[in-house]
Amino acid sequence: MPRPGQVAGLLVGYLFAFLTCLPSAYAASNSVIWERGDQIVKLVRQDDDSAAPNDHPTSMTADEIEAMLETLRLRYADEDPGGVPVHVFTQTDIENLGKALAIGLGRAAPSQDLIFHVIGARRLSRGAFARRNRVCAGRVFYRDGNLNIIFGQIQSPYRKKNVYGQIDEDFYPRNYGNRTTATKHDVVLLPNATASLYQSSGGVRDDWIVIKPGVAAAASSPDANPELALATTGATAAATVEATANTSTAASANANETASGRTEDASTPSLAADLEQRLKALKRLRERDLISENAYQAKMKEILQDL
Amino acid sequence: MTTKQTKSWVTALTGMIVLMVTSINAQAFESMKVGDWDVDFSGNINGFFTNVDCDPNGNGVVAGGLACGSNGTDRTVGSVQTGLLPSWFGFHAKHESDNITTEINIGFQPGIDGGSQSNSLDGPLQNNSENLRVVNLKFGSDWGTLMIGRDIGIFGSDALLADMTLLGVGTVSDLTAGGGNTTLGRIGVGYLYADWKAQIQYSSPTWEGFSFAVALVDPWGLAGLSGDSLNSGSFDQQADTYGFEGKAVYKFGGADGSTVSGKVWASFIRQSLDSSSLPGQDATGFDVGVKVGLNDLELVGYFYSGDGIGTTGFLLDAVDLSGNTRDSDGFYVQGTYKFPGAGTKVGISFGESNLDLAAGEAASTLVKTNESFIIGLYHPLTSSLNLVLEYSNTEATAHNGNSADENTIAIGAILFY
Known part of the structure; x- marks a missing residue:
């Protein structure tokens, strides 16, 4: 059995390994842009060494970023596609992320991404006293004139394990998303006039959204009054988003929360959407079994009535 | 706390849960915001079949030994009992206002084994009991956090929290063979039990991964497992004395998906032992530890040393019958590997705790070394439920050469909620 001398040798070995790793570890830890409680925005190295460099640093204002985030909507996968979309982020999330991402993008190197996780409280039912905490986590970078967000978690349950009185370990591992493998979510991100799903030769990424800054800023202004293009998620959604009118602002949407804890959005489907694209979507x-056969038939009949 | 009081608390908290669940149609135990408070109920239930084979090697007892040594007879003990981690019912509420975060924590630890078939101890290790280990308030801001109440001690806590047997059983020993609120894990065979102490603790903010904590602790009392040591009757731990504990931690990697993550830490403990009939003594100890994760591989190394701090638990067998303190030290090393995909973790660890004789003390059956070797398999059936299989060999050696072995097989499950 080892004696203290041998143990000391082992500890020295550990220490050597630690010191060897220290420079990179310090660099990694020396990159927190914003931290509050269990929420964070942080600079990290790109997740894929073969990825094209980002266009960092880049100058964007907090207001610009907030405008982009406010346009993002989702629908729960178990719902009829005609259902009402909800905001991806709460207003508090948007404000916190807007400020932190603006700072982070201004500091980031081309080889760095920003990762984030924020915890938003969503009302359990309309007017309910209690709210449910939900986590959004992802990876942000700016490239080719677009803000990219890869979501690892979207409104995931926020739960902590109590391990010997220590309440700091997540029940579900934090996932910041990555470029190489899509993360399957229980929600469907909805492209809109300002944001599209990332499309590559490998197909469309349902967890990766690409936002045009200038368009987003204009779209989020009350005067522009953009519309979310509903039921256009899918293979061709990225290329077919239309900016048509008639919607509520993000602020008004935030005020309407449903019994399921999902935020209502007063947007209506685009009448100008291409029928073929809608049918394909x-x-x-x-095909992905995100909607039932009955819902599929009913929605198809509804779309065909527009012919 | 009496059983009646404990039941009253449990009843009250259970009522709160039922009220919340039924009134807001929430999923039970989900983290919620009620008004401005984040409210969370959390904990675990665990249970294990344990089969302990005791072999005293035919040469007498090892007083204070953790390998069936105090009995001195060859025997096998079977149990269905709680593992190292006590089953837990925790209530936690947090509120943020004016840049001040306030928290309350209350945690009950009911053991699943209701019967005492063997030795028992007072305090947090007592058999047949519902413990109340956590009762505290916290408030903090950018300047750090102040905690007042009962919580885990600082010294040795990081070693315990890094112990792979936290989800399992580890060493059972005479203390808990046949039933007890928890088993020992690697307590007493690698580190000193941090215990749950009334304290006022300040913990700093984290600066680039670095943080520290210091605590003023309610004084602890001497105890003798071996029968060869003074107990609290000789040293008045309630005199004009306090315990002091503190630690510094540096964490690296982690939340960014980096390949390398982990932490290094160092901590200390100190308490004066006052006596009206014997010279006063000081109990002083320190420890250092390293935990490094390399992708799915995790390595832990830990070492402690002290004078008058005892072995197994703080101030256990720390002072001989003449009132002189004993030196003690210990260490453990551990490696675990998590198989990608399945998430199954396999781990192996070895550690020992040593207790020296005091100056002028004659060799006796007093334990010299408790050591153990543990292999464990931990499989997450779901994100909440872990299945556990462990084998451990614990050996105790006395200063006079007596020795004893304990071989334990443990199979069970732990469910977090």
């Missing part, structure tokens, strides 16, 4: 949802 609908078919894709059915």
Whole structure:
């Protein structure tokens, strides 16, 4: 059995390994942009060494970023595609992220991304006293004139394990998303006039959204009054988002929260949406078993009535 | 706390849960915001079949030994009992206002084994009991956090929290063979039990991964497991004395998906032992530890040393019958590997705790070394439920050469909620 001398040798070995790793570890830890409680925005190295360099640093204002985030909507996968979309982020999330991401993008190197996780409280039911905490986590970078967000978690349950009185370990591992493998979510991110799903030769990434800054800023202004293009998630959604009118602002949407804890959005479907694209998107949802056969048939009938 | 009081608390908290769940149609135990408070109920239930084979090697007892040594007879003990981690019912509420974060924590630890079939101890290790280890308030801001109440002690706590047997059983020993609120894990065979202490603790903010904590602790009392040591009757721990504990930690990597993550830490403990009939003594100890994660591989190394701090638990067998303090030290090393995909973790660890004789003390059956070797398999069936299989060999050696072995097989499950 080892004696203290041998143990000391082992500890020295550990220490050597630690010191060897220290420079990179320090660099990694020396990059927190914003931290509050269990929420964070942090600079990290790109997750894929073969990825093209980002266009960092870049100058964007907090207001610009907030405007972009406010346009983002989602729908729960178990719902009829005609259902009402909800905000991805709460207003508090948007304000916190807007400020932190603006600072982070201004500091980031081309080889760095920003990762974030924020915890938003969503009302359990309309007017309910109690709210449910939800986590959004992801990876942000600016490239080719677009703000990219890869979501690892979207409104995931926020739970902590109590291990010997220490309440700091997540029940579900934090996931910041990555460029190489798509993360499957229980929600469907909805492209809109300002944001599209990332499309590559490998297909469309349902967890990766690309936002045009200038368009987003204009779209989020009350005067522009953009509309979310509903039921257009899917293979061709990225290329077919239309900016048509008639919607509520993000602020008004935040005020409307449903019994399921999901935020209502007063947007209505785009009448100008291309029927073929809508049918393709609908078919894709059915093929991925995100909607029931009955919902698929009903929605298809509804779309065809527009012919 | 009496059993009646404990039941009253449990009843009251259970009522709160039922009220919340039924009134807001929430999922039970989900983290919620009620008004401005984040409210959370959390904990675990665990249970294990344990089969302990005791072999005293035919040469008498090892007083204070953790390998069936105090009995001195060859035997096998079977139990269904709680593991190292006590089953837990925790209530936690947090509120933020004016840049001040306030928290309350209350935690009950009911053991699943209701019967005492063997030795028992007072305090947090007592058999057949519902412990109340956590009762504290916290408030803090950019300047750090102040905690007042009962919580885990600082010294040795990081070693315990890094112990892979936290989700399992580890060493059972005479103390808990046949039933007890918890087993020992690697307590007494690698580190000193941090215990749950009334304290006022300040913990700093984290600066680039570095943080520290210091605590003023309610004084602890001497105890003798071996029968060869003075107990609290000789040293008045309630005299004009306090315990002091503190630690410094540096954490690296982690939340960014970096390949390397972990922490290094160092901590200390100190308490004066006052006596009206014997010279006063000081109990002083320090420890250092390293935990490094390399992708799915995790390595832990830990070492402690002290004078008058005892072995197994703080101030256990710390002072001989003449009132002289004993030196003690210990260490453990541990390696675990988590298989990608399945998430199954396999781990192996070895550690020992040594207790020297005091100056002028004659060799006796007093334990000299408790050491153990543990292999464990921990499989997450779900994100909440872990299945556990462990084998441990614990050996105790006395200063006079007596020795004893304990071989334990443990199979069970732990469910977090």
